[in-house]
Amino acid sequence: MSAPLAKVADAERVLDVANLRAYYQTWHFGVSRDVRAVDGVTLHVDRNEIYGLAGESSCGKSTLIRTIVRAIRPPLAVVEGSVRFDFGGRACDIYALDRARLAGIRWRHLSYILQGSMNVLNPVRRVRESFVDFAFRHIGKPMPQFLALVEDHLARLRLDPAVLGSFPHELSGGMRQRVTIALASVCRPDFIVADEPTTALDVVVQKDVLALLREVQRQIRSSMILVTHDIGVHANATDRLGVMYAGRLIEEGRTGEVIREPRHPYTAQLVTSLPRIGDIEPKQGLDGAPPSLAAPPPGCRFHPRCPLAMEMCRREHPPMVEVAAGHRVACWVKAPPGGMAAP
Amino acid sequence: MQAYAIYALKRLAQFVLVVFIGINLAYLISHATPIDPVEQTVSAATSFGNASPEAILMMRASLRELYGLEGGAVSQYAAFWRRVLVGDFGPSLSAFPTPVSTLIGRALPWTVGLLSVSTCLAFALGNLLGGLAGYFRESRILKLAGIAAMAVHPIPYYIVAFVLLIVFGYLWPVLPISGGYRINTPWGWNAEFVLSVVTHAILPVASLVLVGVGGWFMGMRSLVSNIVSEDYVVYAELAGVSRGRILGAYVMRNALAPQVTGLAMSLGSIFNGAIITEQVFGYPGIGTLLIQAVHAGDYSLVIGIASVSIVAVSVAVLIIDLLYPLLDPRVKVA
Amino acid sequence: MFTVLRDLLRYRTEFRFGAILTGFIAAFAALSLVSPYPPQDQFVVPPDLPPSWSYWFGTTSRGQDVFWQLTFAIRNTMLFGLSVAVLSRLVSIAIGMWSGYKGGIVDRLLMSVNDTFIVIPLFPLLVLFYFVLRDRMSWPLLALAMASLGWAYDARLIRAVALSLSSREFTQQCVFSGMRTREIVFQEHLPYVLPIVFYTTMNNMNWSIGLEVTLSVLGFTDIDTPTVGVMIYWANQHTALVAGVWWWVFFPVLFVMILFIGLFLLAISTNEYIDPRSRLARMGDVSG
Numbered sequence: 001m002s003a004p005l006a007k008v009a010d011a012e013r014v015l016d017v018a019n020l021r022a023y024y025q026t027w028h029f030g031v032s033r034d035v036r037a038v039d040g041v042t043l044h045v046d047r048n049e050i051y052g053l054a055g056e057s058s059c060g061k062s063t064l065i066r067t068i069v070r071a072i073r074p075p076l077a078v079v080e081g082s083v084r085f086d087f088g089g090r091a092c093d094i095y096a097l098d099r100a101r102l103a104g105i106r107w108r109h110l111s112y113i114l115q116g117s118m119n120v121l122n123p124v125r126r127v128r129e130s131f132v133d134f135a136f137r138h139i140g141k142p143m144p145q146f147l148a149l150v151e152d153h154l155a156r157l158r159l160d161p162a163v164l165g166s167f168p169h170e171l172s173g174g175m176r177q178r179v180t181i182a183l184a185s186v187c188r189p190d191f192i193v194a195d196e197p198t199t200a201l202d203v204v205v206q207k208d209v210l211a212l213l214r215e216v217q218r219q220i221r222s223s224m225i226l227v228t229h230d231i232g233v234h235a236n237a238t239d240r241l242g243v244m245y246a247g248r249l250i251e252e253g254r255t256g257e258v259i260r261e262p263r264h265p266y267t268a269q270l271v272t273s274l275p276r277i278g279d280i281e282p283k284q285g286l287d288g289a290p291p292s293l294a295a296p297p298p299g300c301r302f303h304p305r306c307p308l309a310m311e312m313c314r315r316e317h318p319p320m321v322e323v324a325a326g327h328r329v330a331c332w333v334k335a336p337p338g339g340m341a342a343p
Numbered sequence: 344m345q346a347y348a349i350y351a352l353k354r355l356a357q358f359v360l361v362v363f364i365g366i367n368l369a370y371l372i373s374h375a376t377p378i379d380p381v382e383q384t385v386s387a388a389t390s391f392g393n394a395s396p397e398a399i400l401m402m403r404a405s406l407r408e409l410y411g412l413e414g415g416a417v418s419q420y421a422a423f424w425r426r427v428l429v430g431d432f433g434p435s436l437s438a439f440p441t442p443v444s445t446l447i448g449r450a451l452p453w454t455v456g457l458l459s460v461s462t463c464l465a466f467a468l469g470n471l472l473g474g475l476a477g478y479f480r481e482s483r484i485l486k487l488a489g490i491a492a493m494a495v496h497p498i499p500y501y502i503v504a505f506v507l508l509i510v511f512g513y514l515w516p517v518l519p520i521s522g523g524y525r526i527n528t529p530w531g532w533n534a535e536f537v538l539s540v541v542t543h544a545i546l547p548v549a550s551l552v553l554v555g556v557g558g559w560f561m562g563m564r565s566l567v568s569n570i571v572s573e574d575y576v577v578y579a580e581l582a583g584v585s586r587g588r589i590l591g592a593y594v595m596r597n598a599l600a601p602q603v604t605g606l607a608m609s610l611g612s613i614f615n616g617a618i619i620t621e622q623v624f625g626y627p628g629i630g631t632l633l634i635q636a637v638h639a640g641d642y643s644l645v646i647g648i649a650s651v652s653i654v655a656v657s658v659a660v661l662i663i664d665l666l667y668p669l670l671d672p673r674v675k676v677a
Numbered sequence: 678m679f680t681v682l683r684d685l686l687r688y689r690t691e692f693r694f695g696a697i698l699t700g701f702i703a704a705f706a707a708l709s710l711v712s713p714y715p716p717q718d719q720f721v722v723p724p725d726l727p728p729s730w731s732y733w734f735g736t737t738s739r740g741q742d743v744f745w746q747l748t749f750a751i752r753n754t755m756l757f758g759l760s761v762a763v764l765s766r767l768v769s770i771a772i773g774m775w776s777g778y779k780g781g782i783v784d785r786l787l788m789s790v791n792d793t794f795i796v797i798p799l800f801p802l803l804v805l806f807y808f809v810l811r812d813r814m815s816w817p818l819l820a821l822a823m824a825s826l827g828w829a830y831d832a833r834l835i836r837a838v839a840l841s842l843s844s845r846e847f848t849q850q851c852v853f854s855g856m857r858t859r860e861i862v863f864q865e866h867l868p869y870v871l872p873i874v875f876y877t878t879m880n881n882m883n884w885s886i887g888l889e890v891t892l893s894v895l896g897f898t899d900i901d902t903p904t905v906g907v908m909i910y911w912a913n914q915h916t917a918l919v920a921g922v923w924w925w926v927f928f929p930v931l932f933v934m935i936l937f938i939g940l941f942l943l944a945i946s947t948n949e950y951i952d953p954r955s956r957l958a959r960m961g962d963v964s965g
Contacts, residue, residue, distance in 0.1 A: 069581060071577060071580065071581050073571075073572070102583065103583035103585070104583070105583070106581060106582055106583030107581075107582045107583055111581075111582070112578070112581045112582075114574055114577070114578050114581075119573060119574040119575055120574045120575055120578045121575055121578075122575045122579070122592070122593050122596075122597070123575070123597065123671075123672075123673060124596055124597055124600075124670075124671060124672060125592065125593075125596075129592075133579065133582070133584050133588060133592070134579070134582040134584060135582075167672045167673075169672070169673050357789060357792065357793075360789055360790070360793055361792075361793045361796050361797060364790070364793045364794075364797070365793070365797045368797070368802055368826075369802060369805060372802060372805050372806050372809065373805060373809055493941070493942075493945070494938060496941070497883050497937040497938055497940070497941035498887075498934055498937050498938075499886075499887030499888070499890055499891055499937070500887075500891070501887075501890060501891040501894055502890065502930055502933065502934065505894075505909075505930070506930070509918065509926075513918060561945070607796070608792070608795050608796065608830075610796065611795065611796050611797055611798040611799065612798075612799075614798040614800070615798055615799060615800035615888075618798075618800055618801070619800070619891050622895065633801060633804060634804075634895060637804060637807070637808050637897065642808070645804065645805055645808050646805070648801060649801040649802060649804070649805045652798050652801045653797055653798065653801070656796060656797070656798050657796060657797075660796050
C-alpha cells in the first residue's frame with residue numbers, strides 16, 4: 001500500500017490514522033446492535049496542509065473526526081486501529097494518553113471547530129469567559145495580558161473585540177462561527193479539526209468564514225482537517241481530499257486531481273453533482289439511499305447503487321490501491337489491485 | 344431593559360391570573376355548599392360552651408355580615424374580594440376578638456421560615472447530588488444515594504413526618520417533637536432561645552427535606568445526563584477544560600434554569616407539605632393554625648388562611664419568575 | 678402497547694420491581710372479597726392483641742382484625758386513587774391534546790390557566806371543601822374535587838407530547854396524504870401518547886392517594902369508610918402508639934409505602950422508556 005513517495009513525507013506527518021474502526025454499540029430493550037460508523041480508515045495529514053473530508057450525511061465523517069480527537073463517549077467505542085499525532089517531535093498515540101496529558105495537548109496543540117456552532121458556546125457564559133476557560137491555562141500570562149492577547153488575536157482576524165462582552169445568543173450565526181474560529185486558533189495550535197464549519201451559514205457568510213479559516217491557517221501555519229459535504233468548499237480550500245462512503249474511505253488524493261479526475265464511481269457522481277457555469281444538462285442523481293451502517297451490504301458498500309458493479313464487488317471489499325502518486329482508490333473496477341485501471 | 348419589562352409584565356399578568364382563579368375557587372368552594380356556614384358555625388360554637396340565646400342571636404347577625412352573606416350574589420362576591428384585597432377577614436371566632444389577620448400574621452413567619460430553610464436545603468442538596476450523579480455515572484455511592492432518594496420521594500409528607508416522629512419521639516427521644524421553641528424560654532436574640540428554635544425546627548425541616556430532595560435529585564440527574572452531550576459541553580471537554588469547571592459552569596449551571604422553573608411550579612405542593620408537617624410536629628405556623636381552625640369551626644380563619652396561602656405562594660412564584668432572567672440571559676430576548 | 682409492557686417487564690428491573698410491589702398490594706386488596714368480617718363491624722375480635730398466628734397483624738382497640746381491616750382499607754385507597762386518576766385523565770388529556778394540537782393563542786391561554794392550577798396550593802382549598810361540607814363529605818365527592826383540581830401538571834406533560842407530535846414530519850406526511858385529523862390522532866399518534874398517559878396515571882394515583890391519606894389522618898374525610906388514612910386516624914384517636922398498639926399503625930404505613938414505591942417505580946421506568954433519546958437509540962438512528 002505504501003508508495004515510495006510517501007516515505008519522504010513521513011517525517012512531516014502530523015497525524016497518522018491506521019486502520020481505525022469505531023462502532024456505536026447499543027443494547028436497548030433486548031435489541032443489541034453495532035453501527036459501524038468508521039470501518040477501517042487509514043489516512044495521514046502533513047504539516048501545514050489542509051486535508052478535506054467529503055461524503056454525504058451519515059457516511060461517518062463526523063464520527064471519524066470525533067474518534068481522531070478522542071471525543072467519544074459510549075455507545076461509540078474504538079474497536080481497532082490507532083490515531084497518532086506528532087506535534088513537533090513529540091509523537092503520541094492519543095488513546096494511550098492519560099487524562100492530564102490529554103488535557104495538556106488539547107487546545108495548545110490540538111483544537112477543534114465544531115459542527116453547527118449554534119450551541120458550541122455555553123449559552124449562559126459571556127464569550128470572554130469562554131476564552132478564559134479554554135485558553136487561559138495554556139498561555140501562562142496574568143489575566144490582563146491574556147485578555148490583551150485575545151483582543152489582539154481578534155483584531156488580527158478583523159473581529160470587533162466588543163464581542164467578548166456578549167452572550168452567544170446575542171451574536172449572529174456567522175459571527176458565532178467566526179468567534180469559534182478565533183477561539184480555536186488563539187493558542188496557535190499545531191492541528192485544527194473543523195467539522196462542517198460553514199454548513200449552517202448562508203452563502204455570503206460561508207465565503208467569509210472560509211476565507212477566515214484559510215487566513216488563520218496561513219497565519220499560524222497549522223495543519224487542518226476540514227470536513228464538509230460541500231465539494232465546492234473543498235475545491236476552494238483544501239490541499240488533499242478524502243471521500244468517505246458508508247464508514248469507509250473510498251478515494252483520496254490531491255484535491256484538484258480528485259475533482260478533475262475522480263476514479264471511484266461514487267466520487268464521480270459526487271463531483272458531477274456540482275453545478276458549473278454554463279451547465280444546461282439536467283443533473284443526474286444517484287438512485288437509492290446510503291446503506292444502513294448497522295447492516296452494511298457485503299463486499300463494496302457502494303455496489304447496490306453502483307452503475308459499474310461486477311460479481312466481485314458483491315463478494316469482497318476492495319482494498320485502497322494507489323493509481324497515481326498520492327492518489328488512492330478502493331474500487332475493483334477502476335483500481336484492481338496489481339492491475340491496470342479499467343477504462 | 345425594555346425586553347425585561349415586557350417579560351416582567353407577562354409574569355405579573357400570570358400572577359394576577361393565579362390570584363384571581365385561586366380566590367375564585369376559594370369563593371366557589373365556600374359558597375357551593377348546601378349547608379349554611381353561619382348556622383354551622385353557630386352550632387359548632389355553641390356545642391362547646393353554653394352561650395345565652397341572646398349571644399347566639401347577636402352572633403348570628405354579626406356572622407351574616409361578617410361572612411358577606413348579606414345582600415345578593417353580586418354584593419356577596421364583591422365583599423369577598425374586598426376582604427381579600429384589604430387583608431381583613433374580620434375577627435376570629437375561636438380566639439374572639441383577635442382579628443384573623445393578626446393570627447395569620449403571627450403564624451406566617453414560622454411557616455415562611457420553615458419553608459424557606461427546608462426548600463433551600465432540599466433544592467441545594469438535591470441538585471448538587473443529582474448533578475454529581477448525572478456527571479459521574481459510575482459512582483457507586485451516588486447510585487446508592489439515587490436509590491435512597493427515589494425510595495423516599497414518592498412517600499407523602501405526612502407519612503415521612505409521622506415516621507420521624509415515631510423514631511425520634513418514641514424510639515430514640517433525642518429531639519423535641521412538638522412546638523416551635525421551648526416553652527418558658529424568654530423571646531429574643533439570646534442563645535438559649537435561638538438554640539431551642541433551631542432544635543425544634545430540625546425534625547420538621549428534616550421531613551420536608553427528605554421528601555423534597557429526591558425530586559430535585561432525579562430532575563437534576565436526568566437534565567445533566569442530557570446536557571453532557573450538548574455541543575457546548577463536548578466542546579469544553581475537547582478544549583481540556585477541567586472537569587470541575589465543566590460540571591459547575593457548563594453542565595449544572597445550564598441545568599439550573601429548568602430546575603428553578605420547576606421550583607416555581609412546585610411551590611404549591613411544597614406548601615401543602617409544610618402545612619401537614621407543621622401539624623404533625625405542632626409547629627406554630629399556618630398549617631397548625633388551619634387545622635385548629637377547622638376543629639374549632641372558625642370559618643373566617645379558614646377562609647383567611649386559604650386566601651393568604653394562595654396569595655403568598657403566588658408572590659413567591661412571582662419573585663422566582665422575576666429573578667429568573669439573572670439565571671438565563673436568553674430570557675430577555677424571548 | 679402490549680409489546681411495550683412486555684419489553685418493560687423483561688428488560689427493566691425498576692418496572693419489574695414496581696409491577697411486583699403494586700401487584701402484591703393489589704392482590705392483598707383483593708383478599709377483602711373473602712374477609713370473614715364486614716369492614717364497619719367493631720368488636721368482632723378481642724381488642725389490642727399483638728400479631729400472632731391467629732391474628733397475623735394483630736387487632737385494634739376497636740376490636741377489628743388489622744389484617745382484614747387493612748384489605749378493605751387498601752382496596753378503598755387504591756380505588757380512590759384510580760377514580761381520581763381516571764377522572765382527572767379526562768380533563769388533562771382533553772386540555773393537553775387540545776392545547777398541543779391547536780398551538781398559538783389557544784395554547785398560550787390554556788397553559789396560562791394550566792400553570793395557575795399547578796401553582797395554587799390545593800391543600801388549603803381541600804380543607805376548606807371539607808370545612809363547608811363537614812358530615813356530607815363523602816369519598817366520591819372528595820374524588821371529584823381532587824380530580825377537578827389535580828389535572829394540570831399532567832396536562833402540561835401530555836401537551837408537550839402532542840405539540841412535538843403535531844410538528845413531526847410524519848404528521849405532515851399524513852396530512853399531505855389526505856388522512857383525516859381523527860385518523861392521524863388515533864392511528865398514528867396514540868401509540869406515542871399512551872405511554873405518557875400511563876406514566877401520568879401512576880403519578881396522579883400517588884398524588885391523590887397521598888393527599889387522601891393526609892386528609893383522612895386529620896379526620897377531614899368520611900371517617901366511616903375504611904381507607905389507609907382512616908385506619909391511621911382511628912389509631913391516633915385511640916393513641917395507639919402511646920398505648921403500645923404499634924401494629925395498628927405499622928402495617929397500614931408499611932403497606933401504603935410499598936404501594937407508593939411500586940406505583941412510582943412503574944411511573945419512572947415508563948418515563949425512561951418514552952424518553953425520546955432512549956427511543957432513538959433503540960431504533961438505531963445514527964447520523965453524522
